[in-house]
Amino acid sequence: MSGLSSLMGQLSILAAESDSPVPFPDIADIVIWPAAFGEGQWYEFNKIGLISIISFVVPALLFFLAGRNAKLVPSGFQNLMETGVDFVEKQIIEPAIGRDGMRYLPMLISMMFFIWVGNLFEILPTANMPSNARMANPLILALVALVMFVGVGLKHHGLGYIKEVLFPPGVPKLLYILVTPIELLSTFLIRPFSLAVRLFANLLAGHILLVTFAVLTIATFSLTPLIAVSALTFPLLIAFFLFEFMVAFLQAFIFALLTAVYIGSSLHPAH
Numbered sequence: 001m002s003g004l005s006s007l008m009g010q011l012s013i014l015a016a017e018s019d020s021p022v023p024f025p026d027i028a029d030i031v032i033w034p035a036a037f038g039e040g041q042w043y044e045f046n047k048i049g050l051i052s053i054i055s056f057v058v059p060a061l062l063f064f065l066a067g068r069n070a071k072l073v074p075s076g077f078q079n080l081m082e083t084g085v086d087f088v089e090k091q092i093i094e095p096a097i098g099r100d101g102m103r104y105l106p107m108l109i110s111m112m113f114f115i116w117v118g119n120l121f122e123i124l125p126t127a128n129m130p131s132n133a134r135m136a137n138p139l140i141l142a143l144v145a146l147v148m149f150v151g152v153g154l155k156h157h158g159l160g161y162i163k164e165v166l167f168p169p170g171v172p173k174l175l176y177i178l179v180t181p182i183e184l185l186s187t188f189l190i191r192p193f194s195l196a197v198r199l200f201a202n203l204l205a206g207h208i209l210l211v212t213f214a215v216l217t218i219a220t221f222s223l224t225p226l227i228a229v230s231a232l233t234f235p236l237l238i239a240f241f242l243f244e245f246m247v248a249f250l251q252a253f254i255f256a257l258l259t260a261v262y263i264g265s266s267l268h269p270a271h
Contacts, residue, residue: 030211031133051121051131059113088112096260097267104263107148111141112256119248122207123241133203135196142196145259153266161266195258202251206244213237
């Protein structure tokens, strides 16, 4: 981060010396957005809040429109949205939970599409910021996953679920001194923490890469002595753009898949 800040500072100096009209952003502008209202209050609202609301409304609206005049034999837009449902069912629920996991289909679809749409804002012009590149959204989603898989375990196995997790059967009793603290941390702390950090870190890293190469591309087009470098920076910017388009979907899929895996392990803790 300090290296990127230094780079932007040097480019700003070069731009000023060459009378370039291109402004260079401060490093804080990469991850911090001014409040639209309520600055410093619990209800503070900024660009990330707006993107998060859009990420919730867009999937809900798409599924509403697809199901408004649903037909027995789907076609057109209904068929497109049902393909998304079928993907979650076949690629997430059945491998991770089994057929009895269909009751969790609405939650997993909502989770995956919310993350996916929020991630896509990273590559949308004028937005250029994924909502999940800030820790709040990934953390809340991870806590939802934690409550969900622990709740499933308690519902189906009662307090026996906790016993199965902390005292795995088949382990020599003396080893429980070592195994039980590891299982406690692994299941109830590391699982949600790794879910949140994986999503947050991947999106933030991608965001910084895109900003870096966008700034370099603008700089080399604007500063005559460096224009030859644009032959390298611009293709790299396009390559990272396409890569982040794939990452947006992949991270949403991985988050939903791991949530399903944790729910499956709660349904069958002995396995």
